[in-house]
Amino acid sequence: MGPLGEQIAQLERRNNALRLNGNTVNGRTADIGITTRGSDWYFTVCAVMTVAGFAFMGLAVRKPRHTRIFHYITSAVVFTAAIAYFCMGSNLGFTPVEVEFFRSDPKVRGTFREMFYVRYIDWFITTPLLLLDLMLTAGMPWPTIFFVIFADWVMIVTGLIGALVTSRYKWGFFTFGNFALFYILYHLGWESRRNANRFGNDVGKAFLYCGSLTSLLWLLYPIAWGVCEGGNVIAPDSEAIFYGILDLLAKPVFGALLIWGHRNIEPSRLGLNITDYDNDVAVHEKRATNDYGVPVTGNNTGVTNGTTTATTSGTTPVAAPASDGLGGNVPTHNPTV
Template identity: 45%
Template sequence: MALHTNPNIFHYPTSADITNNSHGSDWLWAVTAFFAFFTCGIIGDSYLVPRRARAFHYLAAAVSVVTTINYFTMASNLGYVAMFVEFVRDKAHVRGDTREIYYVRYIDWFLTGTLLVLATLLTARTPLPIMLWTLFLTWMSVLTLLTGALVASSYKWGYYVISILSLFGVVYNLLWTARRYAARHTSAISRTYLSLAAWLSFMSLIYPISWGVSEGGNVIGVVGEMVFYGVLDTVTRVGFVGLLLWGHRQIDPAVLGMAMRDYGEDEIVEKIHRAGEVAPAEATEGGVVETA
């Protein structure tokens, strides 16, 4: 049965019938510009806090940078392959046998998903094994959706189910397992963590719906797909970054083990840095180390 449905010889299409258009491209350029400015805003905001407290600004900026590159790529009509659709529709916006599948989006999700989950778990000072397991489930949820999008047969829905189960595992760890670690810290940490975990969990559960009506079920066209994902990405990431940076203004990063060592805190290192000198560990004379 499987060999009949998924034959050994499969000819990948060289072009797509269901494609993006100028309106979709204009929308993607708008999202690109927004996240480019948003990145600048995050970097600017980082200068309002001490250097030792900027770790989460770096994570937030990384999310925004990856998003900008992703939307720049899609707006440029790059980062996609053509794939046969399982369901052939009659409506004009989804008429045809092949559809554009933007693999660059999944690269974005893999990277930004890692960063978003990591920032959330670091807020709770989650133990490393739980953190790694949650990140693994995050990667599984993205990679199986990518695999499903590149499968022309009904077997794509098997990968879809695996992705949803993996996503449920991520949500469980965020809302239950890691939340108990956050509750052991101050009220500011617990409150910030809960807001991040709840927001990320809720928004993440909408993505399978978007996939199901676009790459999966071919219900909406590529332009509708771009608008759906664009709004979803913008609301999810801007909301998350806002909660993250605002919440951590009330948290001492040292409590979470996230305080970075500032070279200005060490007087000796600072003196050497400014004078460009090398401080010898032992007194020398004529190139010979003096010993007692």
């Protein structure tokens, strides 16, 4: 065995996740599960997601705060995915599910397959954020954004239910999820793309590149589901590679492409009028008021017995309001009474 082989062997011996966290959950043992190689791959994807998250945050601090929205959203995506992949690499966040199709292949032979529900928790959080990145880039109205995200949640939840069902009824949930997916792809490929072009050629290109990448990759996820959780065709280690490559392209690569596309695009052009708190006077200056809650102008800060007095020459006392703010009138001082 050469030096490289010895190093790989040492890394495999160092990964004790499968020994520390077994395949028995809720009284059932998954006899179709990942090996140490699958665990190593999950940890590798976790590392890439983490590095990408810090890179996106590093790029964010170089931009004015009011222009960081896409950096923050994309960073949240990869950091969430990093936690999920750490969980799967640790052989946690799964439940054994009885397979519908029993195979003779030794790699998928058995009764209970390891199904990582933490993957769906990841998707439930990250896929709406990815869509938010795209829909905000396209300048879509908020009601449309909310409904597209709702369709996305339908797709994820039905995929999770189908993965947990042991009978052929799982394919019914799979069908519901695909209908939701096609609705999302329609918006990305037609409505949102057309709207993005209204904001200029650079915005249209940024959306076209990122939207096309997302649409292509999301079409492959149902295939991965069908040969993994659905049909028990490929081994869990191959499942890890399949989903891992898709997630790396759909999250860090997508994020890098999106941030690059937004490098010269002000969020205000897309209808995102974000105010930086450095420009908010209320944060940095406590404005003086009189007894009636009316801001005092100039250097006028003197208040005595409900009346305003000038403390510096050249200023004008501020009159009391006609109402106390609660619907009643404020009594005024009449020196003749």
